[in-house]
Amino acid sequence: MSLTVQLETPTGGKYEQPIGLFINNEWVKGVDGKTFETTNPATEEVITSVHEATEKDVDIAVAAARKAFEGEWRRVTPEDRGKLLVKLGDLFDKNADLLASVESLDNGKAISMAKVDVALCAGVLRYYGGWADKIEGKTLDLNPDTFAYIRKEPVGVCGQIIPWNFPLLMWAWKIGPAIATGNVVVIKTAEQTPLSALVAANLTKEAGFPPGVINVISGFGKIAGAALSSHMDVDKIAFTGSTVVGRTILKAAAGSNLKKVTLELGGKSPNIVFDDADIDNAISWVNFGIFFNHGQCCCAGSRIYVQEGIYDKFVQRFKERAQKNVVGDPFAKDTFQGPQVSKVQFDRIMNYIKEGKDAGATVEIGGNRKGDKGYFIEPTIFSNVTENMKIVQEEIFGPVCSISKFKTKEEVIKIGNNTTYGLAAAVHTKDLNTAIEVSNALRAGTVWVNAYNVLHHQMPFGGFKESGIGRELGEAALENYTQTKSVCIRLGDALFG
Ligand code: ADP
Numbered sequence: 001m002s003l004t005v006q007l008e009t010p011t012g013g014k015y016e017q018p019i020g021l022f023i024n025n026e027w028v029k030g031v032d033g034k035t036f037e038t039t040n041p042a043t044e045e046v047i048t049s050v051h052e053a054t055e056k057d058v059d060i061a062v063a064a065a066r067k068a069f070e071g072e073w074r075r076v077t078p079e080d081r082g083k084l085l086v087k088l089g090d091l092f093d094k095n096a097d098l099l100a101s102v103e104s105l106d107n108g109k110a111i112s113m114a115k116v117d118v119a120l121c122a123g124v125l126r127y128y129g130g131w132a133d134k135i136e137g138k139t140l141d142l143n144p145d146t147f148a149y150i151r152k153e154p155v156g157v158c159g160q161i162i163p164w165n166f167p168l169l170m171w172a173w174k175i176g177p178a179i180a181t182g183n184v185v186v187i188k189t190a191e192q193t194p195l196s197a198l199v200a201a202n203l204t205k206e207a208g209f210p211p212g213v214i215n216v217i218s219g220f221g222k223i224a225g226a227a228l229s230s231h232m233d234v235d236k237i238a239f240t241g242s243t244v245v246g247r248t249i250l251k252a253a254a255g256s257n258l259k260k261v262t263l264e265l266g267g268k269s270p271n272i273v274f275d276d277a278d279i280d281n282a283i284s285w286v287n288f289g290i291f292f293n294h295g296q297c298c299c300a301g302s303r304i305y306v307q308e309g310i311y312d313k314f315v316q317r318f319k320e321r322a323q324k325n326v327v328g329d330p331f332a333k334d335t336f337q338g339p340q341v342s343k344v345q346f347d348r349i350m351n352y353i354k355e356g357k358d359a360g361a362t363v364e365i366g367g368n369r370k371g372d373k374g375y376f377i378e379p380t381i382f383s384n385v386t387e388n389m390k391i392v393q394e395e396i397f398g399p400v401c402s403i404s405k406f407k408t409k410e411e412v413i414k415i416g417n418n419t420t421y422g423l424a425a426a427v428h429t430k431d432l433n434t435a436i437e438v439s440n441a442l443r444a445g446t447v448w449v450n451a452y453n454v455l456h457h458q459m460p461f462g463g464f465k466e467s468g469i470g471r472e473l474g475e476a477a478l479e480n481y482t483q484t485k486s487v488c489i490r491l492g493d494a495l496f497g
Pocket of ligand 1: 161162163164188189190191219220221222224225226229240241242243245246248249
């Protein structure tokens, strides 16, 4: 199989899709000669096959990254690192139509949303470009005879493992802070969505990154992902994905070289609406909170709690709003919700819906597959749920939510926190005291007030409890990619003669 194929997308036109492994700024085949298919979830048809990285390719990519880290990359000034990131961000803007089209084709997300993702990628890459020459240490005067300084040094070779729900955005979130701080990366995409990152890899070369600094490989979690996370020459793993795999990665790090680990994992986030909320505003954010990206968001507001005074009215109007979400062809201009990413995810979600029905919850709307081709699922709202039901406790990662009634602030804080997760939450109220009191009491890494899913590259994102370790975005992400070195200089005479 060659290293590129000609593909066509409904809005991006014909283009050359790279399908190799991007190592050392070169396109190569996997050592074992393996390939795997990627499917268009809207049609269930195979788009193309890509070359698969196995353990041997991970070794080659890590060696290339190590060589770059010890060699040419070290001599690139922070200012120039910043310029490279800014240039890469600009290339995302320049190639926005193509990148968004490839993203929609491979992942199934609505093209309008894919375009937003690409703009966010450009923003985050430029943001971290701005940070590159602002990574500063400190000087310390310990005593008249001793002077010390603290350096913030890069961690080294970073393995980055990303999921399929935001293939490009997670790529940019990971690469931005790693590169700004002087690291090198081997990034493995999710097996469901390899294509857009390979197009982006070409842009890194065009931007002028030296060979080996950014390596992009396609492959399976249990093979290439496991090889990266247990590799003895990988200094750090940054992972976004399920909590189950997060635990595996932590174990692999513990069982190998104790590499640093940051994890951005699952969630079961509460979205809380008080009686005094602006109901139209709340409904629109609650709808966006769960159905955006087809519910395939780790921070999805999947548990909705509405105060008793407006509960009945809210349910009725939320149903009407959700039924207006346009579900269908990702490339149609008005589509809000496309297909789920894969048959596996589709089946998982349909199983959860069945669980909910069997457990006695009421299906207010949805609950079915939509159409007979593609992995489309109707927006689904369950009411009459109890806190111990699986659909209320487990992450569904689809367009499915539960809605229930609460009486008091104290009660909703307690049930809001009644989960092993702690990624995000939201509060809808016009009362400032309620907003602040509840936001402070919720054990979550992000709390939105009168909003949902508002993410920004300046604002740290990550989880409390089992939703993760470390923060992405903002200045906070730089911490994950630097290590502190103390240099202590003795100025006076020898102490011990
Ligand atoms: P999902 O269940 O939503 O598909 P995963 O957590 O399985 O999410 O996948 C997220 C990323 O983790 C993907 O890139 C996948 O290949 C990778 N992955 C899956 N299993 C492992 C593993 N055992 N070790 C390392 N990476 C893995």
